[in-house]
Amino acid sequence: MGVPAVEVQQVSKHFRLYHERHSSLKDRLIHPGRSTYSDLTALHDVDFTVGAGETVGIIGRNGSGKSTLLKCICGVLQPTSGRVLVRGSLAALLELGAGFQIELSGRDNIYLNGSMLGLTKKEVDRAFDAIVEFSELGQFIDTQVKFYSSGMYVRLGFAIAVNVDPDVLVIDEVLAVGDEQFQAKCLGRIRTFQEEGRTILFVSHNADQIRAICDRAVVLDSGEMLTDASPNEAVRVFREHLGESAFPDDLGAPNRQQRAVKNVEILGVDVVHGAKLQSGDPLHLRIGLQTQAPVTAGLVIEIHKYNGELVVRTDPDARDAQIRIPAGECVITADVDRFDVMDGAYQVNVGIVGPNGTTIFDWKECAAAIEVAYEGRASGTLLLIPKVAVEPRPEDGAA
Amino acid sequence: MTEQSTAPQPLRRPPEQRETRIVSARSSVAHRFRELWRTRELLVHLTQSDIKVKYKNSALGLLWSMVTPLMQLGIFWLVFGFILKNGYPHFVVFLFAGLIAWNFFSGSLNTATGIIVERAGIVKKVAFPREILALSTVGAQIFYFSMQALAMAVILVVLQASPDWALLWLLVPAMAALLVLAAGFSVLLSALNVKLRDMRHLIEVATQLWFWLTPIVYPYEKLAPQLRTLGIGWLYLANPMTPIVMTFQRVLYPHLVVQSTNYPKTPVPRYLPVLPTWSPATYAGLDCLILVGAAALLVFAVWVFGRLEGNFAEEL
Numbered sequence: 015m016g017v018p019a020v021e022v023q024q025v026s027k028h029f030r031l032y033h034e035r036h037s038s039l040k041d042r043l044i045h046p047g048r049s050t051y052s053d054l055t056a057l058h059d060v061d062f063t064v065g066a067g068e069t070v071g072i073i074g075r076n077g078s079g080k081s082t083l084l085k086c087i088c089g090v091l092q093p094t095s096g097r098v099l100v101r102g103s104l105a106a107l108l109e110l111g112a113g114f115q116i117e118l119s120g121r122d123n124i125y126l127n128g129s130m131l132g133l134t135k136k137e138v139d140r141a142f143d144a145i146v147e148f149s150e151l152g153q154f155i156d157t158q159v160k161f162y163s164s165g166m167y168v169r170l171g172f173a174i175a176v177n178v179d180p181d182v183l184v185i186d187e188v189l190a191v192g193d194e195q196f197q198a199k200c201l202g203r204i205r206t207f208q209e210e211g212r213t214i215l216f217v218s219h220n221a222d223q224i225r226a227i228c229d230r231a232v233v234l235d236s237g238e239m240l241t242d243a244s245p246n247e248a249v250r251v252f253r254e255h256l257g258e259s260a261f262p263d264d265l266g267a268p269n270r271q272q273r274a275v276k277n278v279e280i281l282g283v284d285v286v287h288g289a290k291l292q293s294g295d296p297l298h299l300r301i302g303l304q305t306q307a308p309v310t311a312g313l314v315i316e317i318h319k320y321n322g323e324l325v326v327r328t329d330p331d332a333r334d335a336q337i338r339i340p341a342g343e344c345v346i347t348a349d350v351d352r353f354d355v356m357d358g359a360y361q362v363n364v365g366i367v368g369p370n371g372t373t374i375f376d377w378k379e380c381a382a383a384i385e386v387a388y389e390g391r392a393s394g395t396l397l398l399i400p401k402v403a404v405e406p407r408p409e410d411g412a413a
Numbered sequence: 414m415t416e417q418s419t420a421p422q423p424l425r426r427p428p429e430q431r432e433t434r435i436v437s438a439r440s441s442v443a444h445r446f447r448e449l450w451r452t453r454e455l456l457v458h459l460t461q462s463d464i465k466v467k468y469k470n471s472a473l474g475l476l477w478s479m480v481t482p483l484m485q486l487g488i489f490w491l492v493f494g495f496i497l498k499n500g501y502p503h504f505v506v507f508l509f510a511g512l513i514a515w516n517f518f519s520g521s522l523n524t525a526t527g528i529i530v531e532r533a534g535i536v537k538k539v540a541f542p543r544e545i546l547a548l549s550t551v552g553a554q555i556f557y558f559s560m561q562a563l564a565m566a567v568i569l570v571v572l573q574a575s576p577d578w579a580l581l582w583l584l585v586p587a588m589a590a591l592l593v594l595a596a597g598f599s600v601l602l603s604a605l606n607v608k609l610r611d612m613r614h615l616i617e618v619a620t621q622l623w624f625w626l627t628p629i630v631y632p633y634e635k636l637a638p639q640l641r642t643l644g645i646g647w648l649y650l651a652n653p654m655t656p657i658v659m660t661f662q663r664v665l666y667p668h669l670v671v672q673s674t675n676y677p678k679t680p681v682p683r684y685l686p687v688l689p690t691w692s693p694a695t696y697a698g699l700d701c702l703i704l705v706g707a708a709a710l711l712v713f714a715v716w717v718f719g720r721l722e723g724n725f726a727e728e729l
Binding site for chain 2: 016017029030032038040042066085086087088089090091092093094095096097098099100101102103104106108109112113115117118122125126129130132134135158181
């Protein structure tokens with residue numbers, strides 16, 4: 015792999031949380047003692063490397079230290095101990111539009127921001143048209159930034175960061191903003207970056223994005239690094255260890271207490287008739303469960319391709335997905351008449367969640383694997399077999 | 414799409430050939446200066462945007478940067494020259510020579526002190542050597558200084574007063590000393606203000622006091638003899654702004670002794686000493702001495718800044 019592009023070496027960061035802040039001379043004189051504070055460890059001994067050209071994801075709950083870690087890598091914060099080595103130029107999207115001077119025009123801000131990223135005026139000149147083009151701002155480029163809509167703000171920020179030719183690009187959950195079309199454009203640009211052999215550090219809440227984009231992922235929890243593994247494995251660790259707060263985002267907010275009380279556990283998932291199927295075969299899953307108290311819950315089945323692309327996620331609130339689980343061990347079955355997907359290897363994740371997505375009782379990543387075979391000439395993701403017929407000609411006598 | 418500049422580059426430089434940046438708890442002063450030098454272009458951009466933003470939404474725009482100093486000049490001239498009749502011919506030139514240097518210094522200090530707190534948004538979000546923010550306020554003062562120099566030139570032409578052309582070169586060491594001194598104080602105070610927020614108000618008061626301790630509205634020779642008899646003449650010169658201001662006066666108001674303009678009304682002509690009879694070399698020597706001291710201050714300031722910078726994120 016050669017020399018890594020980013021080395022995070024035993025980085026720790028402590029913050030002081032002041033209870034009462036004496037930040038004026040007067041206060042200091044009145045309270046000659048030190049201000050009272052408690053120490054907060056935001057990062058503890060985080061250590062990993064990112065090879066040149068690699069895309070590494072960072073996942074963790076809110077407050078797990080993701081942003082602190084990124085800030086240390088960018089140099090906005092200095093670690094309390096340890097150090098970070100970055101080889102080559104770095105562009106960071108910590109918060110889109112950070113560093114914009116809102117009184118100035120978009121044009122002036124491109125130059126200002128460019129020089130903050132370490133570019134010379136000539137380099138910005140060269141990238142200027144591409145930035146304006148990418149940001150889709152057009153004539154608004156000479157308008158003061160304070161009159162921009164939040165979407166325009168975001169587009170300009172992203173456009174600058176990706177067009178300044180960085181060796182290392184750091185992205186902090188910024189893809190959540192902007193409309194879908196712009197998001198797709200950003201993801202497209204990230205793919206181009208990967209092909210160009212640039213290094214990317216990517217923070218996201220979205221497991222699908224992590225799986226789809228990253229070569230590797232790091233899981234953080236309360237400042238500790240839980241794992242540094244393949245995206246699938248990292249997402250599994252993240253969901254299983256931190257399941258109570260984990261995504262899928264659309265399943266809603268965590269509820270730790272409920273999980274502790276009900277204590278549902280998925281024991282295992284079986285694919286009846288074996289894991290090798292033909293396209294269009296029925297799919298039968300048997301899921302072993304164990305609970306301490308009876309609970310009504312919904313079943314979620316997620317099927318991914320092995321490259322991380324989500325094929326389908328079922329709706330746990332659908333009437334057929336609701337189940338009443340008795341106390342003790344039990345087996346539930348989930349049957350699909352036709353599993354119409356094209357050939358390939360698929361991964362099945364299974365979750366038991368509360369009504370309206372308030373609680374995740376348990377979540378099992380890679381609960382089962384399925385191989386689907388297909389012998390035909392169709393292609394795509396889904397197998398679609400339309401019934402084709404010739405419509406009878408209208409009666410001649412009708413005219 | 415214009416893909417010229419962003420066209421895929423099949424081969425990026427391998428990481429071992431790239432510049433390595435290290436982020437760690439402590440960075441040496443030498444490293445900090447290297448970083449400052451590397452990002453000098455940002456300094457220019459920040460300075461420009463500072464100036465642009467300041468006058469963006471005002472009708473008179475940049476003219477405002479002239480109004481305040483000219484107003485100040487007018488008031489001092491009115492009070493000391495006209496009402497108190499201190500008798501110095503072309504007193505307005507003498508005043509302006511000192512004020513132009515002083516405004517640069519106090520302007521830098523007063524804007525730089527609060528700058529880190531003011532720009533907390535980018536300090537917390539963007540990585541760059543933060544000293545640049547303090548230095549950019551000094552940069553903006555260079556611009557205002559030039560505007561005032563222009564006004565000064567107009568006044569000189571109108572009054573047909575000529576500077577001492579042969580001594581014009583003295584302004585070089587004086588300017589250098591002034592610049593580095595202002596930069597040193599600016600960097601130091603901007604960092605201290607993050608920890609002690611009322612530094613700002615303290616500096617406002619301190620610069621007022623400092624202003625009157627410096628021979629700007631009164632000449633050096635008015636006060637120096639008395640201090641010399643008390644044996645503390647050296648103390649007066651220990652104020653680094655004193656020799657700098659005096660150099661400006663020596664060049665732009667080239668009279669060591671002047672005849673009082675009150676003469677026709679007084680029985681005998683009176684002569685007023687303005688500046689000591691130092692050789693140009695003495696001025697240059699003093700300025701260079703201050704330059705060296707100011708450079709040491711700047712190094713110290715950058716060191717202090719580095720020590721405090723790690724806490725900016727939690728203090729802001």
